[in-house]
Amino acid sequence: MSMIIPGDGILTLVGGLRYGDHVVFQTEEALGYRLVVESLLQDISVNHESIHHIKYYQGPDKLRIDSDLMQKHLVDPYKGFEFFVEDTCAYIDTLKQGDIVFMDCLTSLMAFWGSDWLAGYAYHMIVEKMKEKNITSFMSMIKKCQRQFTVKKVTEAASVVVRVMKDNVGRHCLLPRKADGRHSNVMYKPYILDVKKSVRPVMDNVEAMEVITPPDKRSDMQYYHCLDKLFLGDQSEHFDEKKAIRRLCMIMMGEDERIINLACKYFNLHELKLIRRRTIGSGFIGGKATGMLIARKIVKESHPEIYEKHSEPDDSFFLGADVFYTFMIYNGLWKDYKGFIESADTIKAKKLYRKILNAKMPPEVIERMDDLIDYFGHYPIIARSSSLLEDSFESSFAGKYESKFCILTGDDETMTRQLSDIFKAIYASMFSSEAVKYRRFYEIKGRPDIMSIIIQRVSGVFNGDYYFPHLAGVGHSYNSYIWDKKIDPESGLVRLVSGLGTKAVDNAGGDYARMIALNRPDDYPMPGMENRRQYSQRSMEVVDTYSNMVRELKPADLDDGTDNNFMKYIASRDYEIERQLASALGGNTKAWYISHDHVIKNTNVLSSLGKLMKTIENVYNHPVEIEFTVNFKDDEKYRINILQCRPVQVQKIGQGVVLGGTESEYEVFKASGTFLGGSNSLVLDTVVYVDWDEYIKLSSDKKRDCADIIGVLNNRVKEKGHNCLLMGYGRWGSSVTALGVPVAFSQINSMKAVIEIGHIEKGMVPELSYGTHFFHDVVESKIAYISVLDNNETFHLSNTITKRHNMIRKVLDDITGFENVVKYYRFPKRPLRLVTDISTNEVVLYRSKRL
Template sequence: MARTAGTGFPGLDKVLCNLMIGDNVVWQVDSVDDYRRFAVPFVEESLAQKRRVIYIRFATHEPIIPDRPDVERHTMNAAEGFETFTSRIHNIIKDAGIGAYYVFDCLSELQDPWATDLMIGNFFKATCPYLYELDTIAYFGILRDSHSHETVAKIRDTTQLLLDLHHFEGSYYIHPVKVWNRHSPTMFLPHKKEGDNFNAVTSSVDCSRLFEHISANTATLTQSSIDYFDKLFLDAQELLENPSAASEQIRETRQKLCEIMIGRESRILKLAVEYFSLEQLLTIKSRLIGSGYIGGKAAGMLLAQNILLRSDDFAWSEYIEPHDSYYIGSDVFYTYIVDNGCWKLRMDQKTPEGYFKLAAALREELLNGRFPNSVRDSFQQMMDSFGQSPIIVRSSSLLEDSFGNAFAGKYESVFLVNQGSPEERFAAFEAAVKYIYASTMSDNALSYRKRRGLDQEDEQMAILVQRVSGSYRGDFFFPDMAGVGISYNTFVWKPHLDPKAGMLRLVTGLGTRAVDRVEDDYPRIIALDDPLLRPQADIEDIRKFSQRKVDILDFQTNTHRTIKANSLLHRCPELNIDMMAEHDLEAEKMLRERNIKPQTSYVLTFKKLLSETQFCALMQRMLKTIEKVYNYPVDMEFTVNFNGPKSFRVNLVQCRPLQAKGIAANVKIPESLEKDKILLETTGSSMGGSISQKIDKIIYIHPAKFIGLDNSEKYTLAREIGRVNRRLDRSDSVNMLMGPGRWGTTTPSLGVPVSFSEINNTSVLVEMAYEGSNLMPELSFGTHFFQDLVETGIFYLALFPKAEGVTFNRQRLLSEPNIINEILGEQSRFGDIIHVIDCTKNRLNFMSDVVSQRAVCFFN
């Protein structure tokens, strides 16, 4: 194969010492017509040489290459986003293979759909090396003085040829700015097209006239050195300062700014346009590092705060703690990938064969990359602003916290106590951002995206950086309380409770113990229409099922750690203990009886907070105010800090549409069922709304035999359950999984230590209490575990066999044949513990009614 090619202009070939295989040729022009004038002859020359020519069409301008049968045309939609657009072009190049020639539309047309120059530079830097690798020649055009210096520099650094094309006094001048790997004495002078020749402009008089013309044109342009994204906000600022600006023009600008910074999800976007003023959008921009979206988590938090503060019927500003947040734009994520040479690996990872296989390699690259100096400078300014205040670095991806996709717990968040030298604090922050970027390649996140059909979607990772809400208490920092609030309570465990009243999970200290299933500890579950009612009160001792540990930030160790609640309350007497805790008189009595030095003992019940303050009424009002605007149930995370004996402020740190199903369904359960036909029946203790479902298989774990295993055997048993789970596909089998204690715990003494991917083919999940042990269900509404359940469509039931009004026919269940060996196709070593039952012959129905809170599973 010849290693040189022609431009279609022999005189220009002479100037450039010919085009060389692998060249990317960028034409910097004043108009698309000028670019077309030089692209068409290149195509004609290439076709004459029997080359395969591919035209990439994506712009609104007139086609560079007219329709013709000997030129392949691929029409792209740039509005789908950077990653989708770039991925599709990558695949076109991959399929075409070695030796194809390309013409692309003018790259400047990508500014409008992408709203930034930065991503144009990233597209070129991601695409150009792949074209070079496949021995292609490609033509690109950019409009002069339309892009930031940084973008043009990125293109210049990446391309092989950068040619300035000028149209002056009826003649064309080509000024080679970069011609890689070749040289001639006059190559980098301007060359005037005269007939078939391109003659170097060597006269100083002629050069001066030409460059005077160029300078005059450039001088008439303003703001040419800044990114298109920033220009849009400068225009918005001018509009805001114009007293005669029309309201419709202001609304259109709000719409545009929300579209490029808040998000793409239509319902969230509509609310943002309504509830964000132009001033607020400019304030967000002033706290934005880079360009692009702030992501779902940041958008949800800001939107919820605005909904409350703009409410006319309540003085929310007296109760809401102002947030202090910065945002790392989603474009920084892609820039980081491209600048660190990871784009091709990312494209390979997105293929079916590479999706899981290459994730670890990409994760490692993301952990060890380097940010551009301009981004690091912005990081430093932000860190200077926070000083030594503790901060939390939180994932805020495009798809996160949207209608239909919560991504709860799939990406990382990192608390930084933020102690040490400025250099140490900066290094810790950079590492946290990289850690969150790398979490996009975790098995959990990849499986979630795959399961929900999002594996090929743009999933840019923005970052939300917040000053941690709380107070300094000696060596510790933490909020008085934190929790999760849900505006529709599908887990109402008593008939008189109203699901519409909502509920809370409340803890002392950082909110991590409210949003995650923690080991051997329990948040306070609060039904907002009966706050003092406890789900566990008629089952076990209140002390046993209360919060016993608190998460805090420790200045001495510079870590996020856990401390015993009693120890914390004694070390921090300034806490408003009366509102949060009660004396544990029984524990104090027991210490005296054992002649142990008496010490005040507490139980975190929040009794006085719930009974003597307006906390529950306020939280319910907050949830319902946001729910009304969303026209959908919501799920929020919050902190609470006291500012008086019975007064407090709430910091709303996250809000999203509640990912719950079946909340409006109506199921009629038969009133009279023969007792011997009932497998289980209970009232309350369920999550998932109303369902009526035929059960095909039951996987039952014997509690007593499970307890008899050592920890390593319990983990091995969990893997065996995962194997059974993979064989029972939900698409053709409705499965009920029943086991002792907590599913998904990391502490085997509390339940079965499976990962969620090992139980994801379950339709009904049952956690069973078992007498004489720590095996107890954890009512996990609002946790990340709960989000996994509802997004996968899994109904949850907590079963307390010894409780009044509960039926569980264990003997009937175990009388059915165990088919585990048949399912696995081999002898199971846990056949005496894992009992798999085929219910297709004896029809088994599972029904739950959200109104009565009755759930029953019976043979029909």
């Protein structure tokens, strides 16, 4: 039989409990199972008369599940293991297919036999007999009273396993952990058992945090109590709390004195101990984790009204730096690691990358992974890199290390293996080609970088099988991207997307995040409705909990045809397109495009973000960037989750006026555009230019080869000490070759200036990719990055550049097929001067006249 048992409440768990299921409830206290049985009997008795109770418990009422609705069969455990199993199996032989059996709590057998191993084997043998008769059974165990071997033995025998726990507000909650023969991860949502003993699913991550047992109730708290005495000293009348706080900050928060001082100022001893208790292993929790925690604490202290009403709670766990050390030593990789740190050698990095992916997690780490599995269960999580050097004042490593979305599935062993693979992938990313190039470019040789990991619940809400935040984005406390003179750079900027935040930080081809200057939120960099449609986010990323993968959806895919309130937070109706469709095809087709007009006009989200960023900037005494999500209940009830906060290097708008061309210069290029750093003047002696008309003829593979050629020229100008301008149409760094040359930052990092030219008729919009990881690299390297539009009114490019002799064959011998695409021009005797003027938004290239 595989029919679903009819009924409501707990019977609806995991897509519906089935005839023939063997369900084990893992409780945390005695009363939990009794409440579950009362709820089940309330539903089962409506449609079944043949309900049986195998009774062997003889203790206090809390564990009793007696009911007149069940036929009792008494078994005496005092007669020993063999009698218990044989007598129970004999009774099962008398039952018929479809009967339902409740057994007393398995943990109570320990009082009779003095062993939980035998209890586990007894259940295993009894279930085998029930399977022969196709009987349905329910049983419980108090998990914390059983050894891991017994828990595993019982879990293997059961077809459905459900954790029963009390949440932080006292409610009993159900968390499915195993369901044989079911394939939807939505089944593993947490459920709340209400006062009427019916159940309802938890629908968002905020409520999910209330469900899980807080970390200070974990079984290893005695260990931390002893550690506190040894490490911090007895909290007697002479106890120095400030000294203890500083000591904890120094071992957890990194080596930067500025960060340690901030942590000491904002955290108390209790809060630091709580962070440590959420840490597997010990040691540093890394720059990304530290930045996030400090930012949240600054907001809590400075804006309690925003924090209490609009801040999403955080329940992150951390994999401490000592786990990284343990992992490397356990797998014999320590010498390889030290050799790489000293040299930043690419060959050593490649070997380490492969070895780490094939290595094993140490047993002591695997044992502690149970905390993560118990805590997050089958909820969508993300594991994020948090290395010692990441997100620091000196370096960001933005986008160089891995982050991994995941929904843990299967039994405990499978979930442990999933977590291990994720952690290894993040460790290996330290030695990826882009991370190594970053270390070499910024000369970080000799400085050890130790990897820690943040494990977070994905911020979001459920919409059927899909899970995603309504909004995600990147916020800048200082806006270096000025497309209009009315924009105040001090007010900040937000780069906003719907769905997961990947599209806000990656240079995604064909997708455009909404760029919002916080003092002029209604302004678009590209005015006009047609441009708003064309240069908007095309699709949003969501976690598909059924297939356990991240997928892209159009807004229309989420429109279920009802008056769905959440749609207004991620998209807008395009009524003009709807009228055109109705006129051409008839009907009432809805047309959606991703827009955040409702959020801007009807909520205070941007105001809240602006206040938070400016406050954090003032505390840091440095411009900052945050990554965040926003989820809505309604216009007034929204939750902001700060996922990341880092100090950023910004090119602030210059105050001085840069003079135009002198009498000894003439103009070779002029355009209006946007750029970083305000008014500037740079002398250039080299230009790398990509001819768009020739580039677009290339195949996709050849276009990628074009990026490699630019990489070679990039190395050449660095070697020779040239001051080079990279110039061309399209979006530099785009992952879609049709939109621009797909260069990595390491292929342009020696350029002094980069100009990207947009052309509306050719389907190219100029965009600085503000807030993406590619953009971060540009800012850190202090490259002058300029974005202009080719139009008849303000654009002029003379043939002084484009008709000059192409010297690329002096650099590359085999350039067949590319000599008309990539141009390499030198101006050694009469150099160029690049001028950007913030007062006019003009960009001009001048060249010295012949004497």
